Amino acid sequence: MDWNLAVILLFVFAVITISQRTKLARRVGMGPVPVDIAALERAQAQARRLEERIDHLERILDEDAPGWRGTRGA
Incomplete structure (x- = not known):
């Protein structure tokens, strides 16, 4: 018992x-946890840098190989 x-x-x-x-x-x-906020800000900054790099590489390809985008391109 x-x-x-x-x-x-x-x-x-x-x-x-x-x-x-x-x-x-x-x-x-x-x-929000400060560590999570800092990680999110770092990820956003890295995403911006990657987008800028992609834009730069696309401009280079547009100059060097004008038809590289094909029919799907912008």
Whole structure:
């Protein structure tokens, strides 16, 4: 009988703890993590550099091989 009570109390304690942490997280607000923001900014900067490089290579190809785009091109 004591084991049943111990198991029930364990589950009750777990539910109470989880509910309190959930309420606290909602109250505080889960803002963006600074590390994630920095990683996103680095990825965006790298994407811009890649787009600039692609544009540069396309201009070179337009000069050197005028028909390289075929019928699908811009």
